[in-house]
Amino acid sequence: MRRAIEKVVEGLLTVSGATTSAIILLIVVFLFKEGAGFFRHSNVENGYSLCVSGKNPVYRLSSDEIKKIFDYEIVSWDEVGGESIEIVPFRMGNIMERYSEEELGEDYINLPAKIIEVTKEIPGIILFLPLQYIPDDVSVKKIEDSRIDVSDFFAGTDWIPTATPSPQFGLLPLLLGTLWVGLFAIIIALPLGLGVAIYMAELATPRIRNVLKPMIELLAGIPSVVYGFFGLVVLVPFIQRTLNLPVGETAFAGSIVLAIMSLPTIITVAEDAMRNTPQTVREASLGLGASHWQTIYRVIIPYSLSGISAAVVLGIGRAVGETMAVLMVTGNAAVIPQTLFEPVRTIPATIAAELGEAPAGGAHYNALFVLGCILFIITVVVSISAELISKKRVDS
Amino acid sequence: MNKKTKQGIAFMIFRILSVAVAGILFYILGFIIYQGAGVINIEFLTSSPTNGMTAGGIFPAIVGTLCLIAGSSLFAFPLGILSAIYTSEYAGNGKVIRFVRVMTNNLAGIPSIVFGLFGMSLFVNTMGFGDSIIAGSLTLGILVLPLVIRTTEEALKAVPDSLRRGSLALGASKLQTVSRITLPIAFPNIMTGLILSIGRVSGETAPILFTVAAYFLPKLPQSMYDQVMALPYHLYVIAVSGTDLEATRPMAYGTALVLIAIVLIINVSASLIRKKLQKHA
Numbered sequence: 001m002r003r004a005i006e007k008v009v010e011g012l013l014t015v016s017g018a019t020t021s022a023i024i025l026l027i028v029v030f031l032f033k034e035g036a037g038f039f040r041h042s043n044v045e046n047g048y049s050l051c052v053s054g055k056n057p058v059y060r061l062s063s064d065e066i067k068k069i070f071d072y073e074i075v076s077w078d079e080v081g082g083e084s085i086e087i088v089p090f091r092m093g094n095i096m097e098r099y100s101e102e103e104l105g106e107d108y109i110n111l112p113a114k115i116i117e118v119t120k121e122i123p124g125i126i127l128f129l130p131l132q133y134i135p136d137d138v139s140v141k142k143i144e145d146s147r148i149d150v151s152d153f154f155a156g157t158d159w160i161p162t163a164t165p166s167p168q169f170g171l172l173p174l175l176l177g178t179l180w181v182g183l184f185a186i187i188i189a190l191p192l193g194l195g196v197a198i199y200m201a202e203l204a205t206p207r208i209r210n211v212l213k214p215m216i217e218l219l220a221g222i223p224s225v226v227y228g229f230f231g232l233v234v235l236v237p238f239i240q241r242t243l244n245l246p247v248g249e250t251a252f253a254g255s256i257v258l259a260i261m262s263l264p265t266i267i268t269v270a271e272d273a274m275r276n277t278p279q280t281v282r283e284a285s286l287g288l289g290a291s292h293w294q295t296i297y298r299v300i301i302p303y304s305l306s307g308i309s310a311a312v313v314l315g316i317g318r319a320v321g322e323t324m325a326v327l328m329v330t331g332n333a334a335v336i337p338q339t340l341f342e343p344v345r346t347i348p349a350t351i352a353a354e355l356g357e358a359p360a361g362g363a364h365y366n367a368l369f370v371l372g373c374i375l376f377i378i379t380v381v382v383s384i385s386a387e388l389i390s391k392k393r394v395d396s
Numbered sequence: 397m398n399k400k401t402k403q404g405i406a407f408m409i410f411r412i413l414s415v416a417v418a419g420i421l422f423y424i425l426g427f428i429i430y431q432g433a434g435v436i437n438i439e440f441l442t443s444s445p446t447n448g449m450t451a452g453g454i455f456p457a458i459v460g461t462l463c464l465i466a467g468s469s470l471f472a473f474p475l476g477i478l479s480a481i482y483t484s485e486y487a488g489n490g491k492v493i494r495f496v497r498v499m500t501n502n503l504a505g506i507p508s509i510v511f512g513l514f515g516m517s518l519f520v521n522t523m524g525f526g527d528s529i530i531a532g533s534l535t536l537g538i539l540v541l542p543l544v545i546r547t548t549e550e551a552l553k554a555v556p557d558s559l560r561r562g563s564l565a566l567g568a569s570k571l572q573t574v575s576r577i578t579l580p581i582a583f584p585n586i587m588t589g590l591i592l593s594i595g596r597v598s599g600e601t602a603p604i605l606f607t608v609a610a611y612f613l614p615k616l617p618q619s620m621y622d623q624v625m626a627l628p629y630h631l632y633v634i635a636v637s638g639t640d641l642e643a644t645r646p647m648a649y650g651t652a653l654v655l656i657a658i659v660l661i662i663n664v665s666a667s668l669i670r671k672k673l674q675k676h677a
Contacts (some may be wrong), residue, residue, distance in 0.1 A: 004568065005571065006569055006571045009571050010486060010570075010571075011434060012478065013478050013479070013481055013486055014482060014486070016474075016475055016478035016479040016481075016482055017479040017482035017487065017496060018481055019522045020475070020477065020479045020496065020499070020500060020503075020545065021473060021495070021496050021499050022543060023500065023503075023538055023541070024499045024500075024503050026518065027503075027506070027511075027513075027538075028660075030514055030518050030522075031510070031514060031517070033517075034513075034517050039441070053654075061583070079504035090428075092657055093460060097556070098612070099456075118571075121553075138462050155424070156614060166409075175574060177412075181638035191549070192413055192416065192417060195410045195413030195414070195676065196410070196413055196414045196417050198410050199410040199411060199413065199414045200414070202406060203411070204414075212414065213420065214667055215417075215418055215421055216662065217663060218421060218425075218659070218660070219417075219420075219421050221592075221595055221626050221659045221663055222424070222599075222656065222659055223598075223599025223601070223655055223657070223659065223661070224508075224599070224600075224601065224602070225599070225601045225628045225631050225632050225654060226424075226428065226603075226628075226631070226652050226655050227424075228632070228635070229422050229631055229632075229635045229648060229652050230427065230428065230652075231638070233648075234647070260420055260424075263417060266466065267417075289399065291399045291402075291403045292403060293399070293402060293407065294399060294403075295404045296406075297406075314500075314505075317505055319508070320507070321505075321509070321510075322507070323508060323509040323602040324601045324602055324628075324632060326637055328632070328635065331412075331421065343417025348507055348509040348602070351509050351512075352509055352512075352602055352605055354513075354607070355516065355606050356605070356606060360521055368513070368595060369513060369517070372513040372514075374512050375506075375507050375510055376506060376510055377504050377507070379502070379505045379507060380505070381512075382504055383501055383502050383504075383505040386499075387501070393433045
């Protein structure tokens with residue numbers, strides 16, 4: 001009987017252990033499944049298609065070309081491989097202007113015929129139409145559906161997911177925004193965090209350390225939305241006033257908030273690393289006549305360098321993945337950042353801000369999962385490199 | 397400059413930096429407490445928001461956060477503790493276990509918004525729970541799972557091996573050793589971990605954005621398939637959206653103070669438990 005219970009409990013424990021690993025695999029599977037769906041979408045809005053005249057030799061357009069055509073940046077067909085004819089973009093609205101409601105008939109029953117008519121009149125036309133109205137006629141040619149291109153995504157410079165006819169999913173402004181904010185956060189946090197870590201590991205009396213340590217834990221425990229709120233009501237107006245900016249919601253505000261938030265990680269990991277310096281090494285240095293400070297920067301810091309690097313890497317990981325605080329203080333403009341003092345948008349903030357509006361299963365929804373995959377990959381790389389860096393010390 | 401002066405300057409800088417970091421913490425806490433203290437009263441804690449979030453209280457958000465704490469604890473605590481017992485007491489140090497540990501570490505580093513994406517994809521859409529307490533609780537449960545596992549593992553590791561061997565030598569079975577010796581000794585440390593994970597759950601916003609949180613619900617939840625309001629999400633929406641931001645500010649300060657108070661209570665109780673343990677040891 002007792003042995004049976006033992007076996008049951010052992011089975012239960014094994015199942016629990018396996019479940020945890022299974023959950024991680026599940027996260028990976030779901031994230032990447034939804035993300036991969038993105039590259040199966042057409043580069044034109046769902047349920048619509050682009051048509052040109054049957055005589056037009058162009059049969060394919062990239063999403064960037066489509067955007068430029070409808071923004072009147074590309075004005076002649078010879079720029080996209082056709083003849084030298086002026087491009088005339090037509091949306092449903094233009095057709096409504098051209099024909100009266102009576103002419104189009106009930107439920108737009110005459111619309112396909114009118115489309116044929118207008119296409120014959122204007123040879124350089126390009127029409128953006130709902131699929132059901134596309135006429136079945138040789139004079140109107142559908143532009144071939146092409147899928148969203150992987151390189152368009154990774155090298156794209158515009159993130160305009162609601163653009164019609166061709167939504168723009170360019171990763172670059174978001175990725176650079178994330179790295180930009182994260183980089184400056186670390187530049188601010190590193191000297192501060194290292195200074196405190198040195199103080200706590202080397203200078204503070206046990207009594208002071210016992211006060212400082214819980215305070216840093218508290219700093220780590222404050223919810224990110226409270227940091228965001230604090231940044232919004234204190235930091236943002238302050239930055240706007242003192243630097244005389246049009247808006248206070250800038251990359252700079254995000255960097256400061258992120259710096260404060262990554263301080264506990266940097267301090268704790270770096271302090272642990274310095275405390276792990278063997279007493280003998282320290283005493284040898286002091287015994288040779290070095291001052292305490294010389295011992296710190298010539299012996300203890302070099303000795304714990306791998307641990308300090310791990311602290312930096314983990315701090316960056318924290319900064320890159322932070323969502324709510326950044327969402328609240330950076331202004332969320334999806335542009336490639338030029339200076340610190342303009343709004344930027346990071347990857348996590350984009351997901352948080354847009355997922356609610358993206359219909360499940362659409363290109364936009366899947367695009368946000370691709371962003372999630374990228375974040376996931378970044379954090380896995382961060383934790384593996386932090387592990388490798390701190391292991392190095394043990395080996396050498 | 398001789399080495400004494402150099403040392404003096406360097407150490408002065410470190411002292412100033414430490415005071416600065418403490419100052420940042422006190423400034424944030426002090427600001428929120430100062431602005432929020434006037435808002436908090438019994439009515440604020442026990443009534444629903446009224447007048448487009450500019451008056452009333454945050455009662456539904458408090459209830460919602462309590463529901464999420466209960467739901468995620470129900471999922472993450474047993475699973476986390478059991479798998480920690482498995483990895484530290486039963487499993488050896490084989491390749492599989494090392495893989496599980498690396499995975500758990502990775503899980504801890506994943507940004508919270510990614511958990512939100514996953515929860516939405518699996519619980520809300522694929523499993524069809526919709527925006528609901530159960531979807532949000534499971535998402536938050538997975539989020540704190542690594543924290544529970546890691547703290548439990550560390551608590552178990554801190555139990556001296558001699559006690560285990562002694563118990564086994566007296567003829568106790570493995571299960572008896574774990575349940576009568578190891579677990580009771582590790583219990584206070586495990587509790588500390590659980591309390592800290594409750595703190596994490598009560599403050600997270602990103603994972604509940606798309607799995608459970610509602611902007612405004614006058615009614616309290618009836619079942620685990622209902623949406624709820626939650627404190628961190630409530631603070632977020634009243635801080636950034638709304639027609640009259642100035643009028644909702646006092647409500648936001650009050651909500652922020654409640655969140656800060658939860659964090660303070662949790663940290664203080666965790667350190668009290670830890671202190672008590674240190675006295676016994």
